Amino acid sequence: MNSVFKALADPTRRRVLELLREGPRTAGQLADNFAVSKPTMSAHFAVLKAADLVASEKLGKQVVFRLKLSVLEDALLGFAGLFADRGTSAASTTPVETGDPA
Amino acid sequence: MNSVFKALADPTRRRVLELLREGPRTAGQLADNFAVSKPTMSAHFAVLKAADLVASEKLGKQVVFRLKLSVLEDALLGFAGLFADRGTSAASTTPVETGDPA
DNA sequence: ACAACAATTAGATATTTAGCTAATTATATT
DNA sequence: AATATAATTAGCTAAATATCTAATTGTTGT
Numbered sequence: 001m002n003s004v005f006k007a008l009a010d011p012t013r014r015r016v017l018e019l020l021r022e023g024p025r026t027a028g029q030l031a032d033n034f035a036v037s038k039p040t041m042s043a044h045f046a047v048l049k050a051a052d053l054v055a056s057e058k059l060g061k062q063v064v065f066r067l068k069l070s071v072l073e074d075a076l077l078g079f080a081g082l083f084a085d086r087g088t089s090a091a092s093t094t095p096v097e098t099g100d101p102a
Numbered sequence: 103m104n105s106v107f108k109a110l111a112d113p114t115r116r117r118v119l120e121l122l123r124e125g126p127r128t129a130g131q132l133a134d135n136f137a138v139s140k141p142t143m144s145a146h147f148a149v150l151k152a153a154d155l156v157a158s159e160k161l162g163k164q165v166v167f168r169l170k171l172s173v174l175e176d177a178l179l180g181f182a183g184l185f186a187d188r189g190t191s192a193a194s195t196t197p198v199e200t201g202d203p204a
Numbered sequence: 205a206c207a208a209c210a211a212t213t214a215g216a217t218a219t220t221t222a223g224c225t226a227a228t229t230a231t232a233t234t
Numbered sequence: 235a236a237t238a239t240a241a242t243t244a245g246c247t248a249a250a251t252a253t254c255t256a257a258t259t260g261t262t263g264t
Contacts, residue, residue, distance in 0.1 A: 002113050009111035010222080011104055014181070021185050027241060040223055042242055047221095061231045061240045069185060079116070080178050083123050083171060112252085129211060142253055144212055149251095163210045163261045 004075040007051035012036070013044050017053060020067035027063045106177040109153035114138070115146050119155060122169035129165045 007013055016030055031041040045065065048054045053072055054065045109115055118132055133143040147167065150156045155174055156167045 005107075005111050005116070008181075009107050012222090014107070018184050028239095031241095036222085037224060038241070039225085039243080043222075046242090058230090058241095063241065072185065073182075076178060076182050079110075080175075082120050083174065114252090130209095133211095138252085139254060140211070141213080141255085145252075148212090160211095160260090165211065 001075055001078065003051040004053060004071070005079075007047050007053055010044070010047075012041075013048055016044060016048065017067060017072065020054060020065060021069075024064050024066040026059075027065065030065065103177055103180065105153040106155060106173070107181075109149050109155055112146065112149075114143075115150055118146060118150065118167075119169060119174065122156060122167060123171075126166050126168040128161075129167065132167065 012034055015033070019025060019030060019033060027038075027041065027045060030045075031038050034041060045054070045056070048065075049056060051071075053068055055068055056063050056065050058064075114136055117135070121127060121132060121135060129140075129143065129147060132147075133140050136143060147156070147158070150167075151158060153173075155170055157170055158165050158167050160166075
């Protein structure tokens, strides 16, 4: 999960995921959308793969990437879930202590 | 939005947000939950503030932080929204081009 | 006024990260 | 076999990040 958020921290990588949402793309096709070198893109792909956000398959000389949407969903919803309303009782548990001695 | 994802990239900062979900806390109370120095925590708070994920108010010698849940929600849901199903037509627009000359 | 406390700022360092060019690997074409 | 193409690896650099200790600021209590 940490690796997912690390991966999402970079705007280029977030954009790659968005592009992949439209369907699988080759490394070259993805790289065409950015103003950075191929090796730099390769490094971004490696980060996305390490986070398990994309899968890759070699097809001839090309490498096709596809989005692993469920992994992205699980991370996003999983984290968001930590902030969901857990009972509408009081606004705060163990509220701010002033530290003043009684 | 970029600053939000940058802020979320660090596990300490994510945990701070989780703690703040329970209600406002002082810098010291938050710091008590981590094994790093106060100045380091101060730097983390600054990142969270820059991302507008928390607000702070000075109360005597203490500083009280509170979670800006709507900002977190907007970023998370906003990004997640980019991946929502947009019509169940075909699986892919502009599919993978092999690059083979016709 | 002074001491204690809470927090931040200053200043330094080590690690990680994003970027580049050049070289390499693997596949396909002629 | 030689050449071209797609991608990654190697090697480097600059910038950003997380961390620390020491010093400073601001506030409260004696």
